[in-house]
Amino acid sequence: MQDLQILQDGGYRGAGLKSFKLSCTLSAFPEQILELGDTLEELDLSGTGLSSLPPNFGAELSHLKVATFSNCKFEILPKELASCPALEVVSFRANSMREVLEDSLPPTLLSLDLTDNQITSLPSRIGHCTQLEKLLLPGNQLQTLPSELSRCTKLSVLRLNSNRLATLPDWLLSLPSLAFLSFSSNPCASPATNGIKPPFGLANIPWSDLQVQDNQERDPSHPITQGLWNQSPDYAEDIAIQLFRGTFTETGTPADELAARLAAGAHESLMTILGQIYNHPDENAESPSSAYHGGIVTQLIPTYYAPLGLNHEVSSPQQQVEAADQGNTPLTAACAISMLTGLAGAAAHLHNRGIHHGNLTARNILASREDEHALLGGFTAATIYGRGHPQAEQLEKTEVLAFGQLIDDVLELITREEGDAMSYQGLESLSGRCASAEVAERPTFEEVEEVLQDMMGWRGMMRIPTIPGSSS
The missing domain is CATH 1.10.510.10 (Transferase(Phosphotransferase) domain 1)
Structure with a gap:
């Protein structure tokens, strides 16, 4: 991470930097960053509070490939991005963004992340981004997708969780490269409207019967705590404990994941769920920061897996x-x-x-x-x-x-x-x-x-x- 004062004093000028990152609060875009344009390829100004870019942003940063402005204050995706001739990866997570303008998307895009905003629609010109491979849109207010997105035939990863989609267009499911799709917490995927019933036959396991031991940290999704299930005074079983906390991510919500795990049932190539946890200390917590959605007890996977x-x-x-x-x-x-x-x-x-x-x-x-x-x-x-x-x-x-x-x-x-x-x-x-x-x-x-x-x-x-x- 670089230092703002050194930047303002010209300390990075001519240094040949390929990446630049600031996280301090900024009232305006530092013009000195534009002086790094001969070599700069990656720019991360997440958390700085910026809300606009200078008009010569693309012209000066002609080699820029990655632009990250997450947790800032952009209400509109800045049109200056479209003038970046080499821009491939764009991320504006959690900006309270309401609008994506028609002329704001560079045609060279490979990845676009607009997770956790307030976007109601996408521009038709997204169809001009024919090299687009990854599109992350969870936590917005989309009701439809533009038909022009069908031109993005290289799209492989599409995350649509926590929007307002009543249906998925048939053309979307005909995209030849689409392999990783998620659309939970939309009307078209609501368990309440699709006849999914609560799991049957799982044990209800009180938190007081569980003894936490250590953290396996082998699951890429969540850390899993190793523990004991004290089923009687004379018998305890080695198990794993998974608690579901937080809000949505680029892939979905912890509540959606828990629902899917429970609905999956048993199969020899799925991790076996032994029961659901109840009476956890956070179950009735008033603080929203805990965001506890539930927990499960699963088989303990041997360490040689x-x-x-x-x-x-x-x-x-x-x-x-x-x-x-x-x-x-x-x-x-x-x-x-x-x-x-x-x-x-x-x-x-x-x-x-x-x-x-x-x-x-x-x-x-x-x-x-x-x-x-x-x-x-x-x-x-x-x-x-x-x-x-x-x-x-x-x-x-x-x-x-x-x-x-x-x-x-x-x-x-x-x-x-x-x-x-x-x-x-x-x-x-x-x-x-x-x-x-x-x-x-x-x-x-x-x-x-x-x-x-x-x-x-x-x-x-x-x-x-x-x-x-x-x-x-």
Whole structure:
């Protein structure tokens, strides 16, 4: 982080800075930042309270690629952004922003984050941002999406949580690259209107029966506390405790995540929920800062389970290194197919219950190579859309693309031992089907699971099964 006084004194002039960050309160945009334009690529003025940009912002900062102004006071997305010829990543979280002007979006955008504002509509010119890959809009007041967004055929990540969308347009679910979608806390995804009933058969566990021990910190969504469940004076079970607090994030609300976890039910490749917590000390807290939504007790995952691999949404180099360190252990083909079979079954199970996971990536999977088994977690982006939803098939096949990308991640981990060539080729063929640009041509998760089960059976016979739609 840089210093304002040094900036004003010209101390950074000619220093060749590529990134610049201030967090102190500013009454106006510091003109001296424009003097760094020959090299500046990343600018972060989050928390400074700014509400406007100078008219020559784009002309002077011609190399700027990343602009972050979160927790400021912009009521309108500044049109000066559009004049930045290289701008790719824009973030204006929590600005109380009401409007996005037609001429404010640079066509070079790859990522746009407008989480936690008061935006009621998006401009039609968003369709000119044809390279857009990530669009984050949770916590706004959108009732519709502009049809021009259909031109953004590279859009992969779309977060629409906590808006006012009564329906999802069919063209949205036909976008060829859309793999990570979440839309909880919208009328089109309300459990009350989609027939989702409270979970049945779970234990109600008083907080007084739980003994907190330490923090596993292995779940990418929330820290999970390890503890004991004292079921009787003579018996205590090792368990994990997850409490849901806070408000919405770029993926959803803790309350939505809790609802999805409970509605998911039981599957061998999902983490088992043993019960719901009641009588927690924060249950009736008057302070809104606690924002406690509930808690669950789950099975304690053995420590030899680790994240399977990289996450497509991990963007910073440091995060990529950390993820790779945790999840780059090689897999045999047999192990990979076994894990993927269980995960496809878990995804089919979720969609049969009307649940869209929303973040089906290797980073949200805990895997045991010794057991050839994997567990799907990371429900922060999950959406309950309900059984019988008219767009259920399109929603499922959107997520099938994410599974195809998961297969690609797993293929990079396979050791390619002698005799594995056909297994590898079979997985490549299945990945290709999952990634079809025509969403309707993709298989369902039940079909994916069947293909993987067949691969487990034919692996020793050294032949490739007939896969509909493939050339093998």
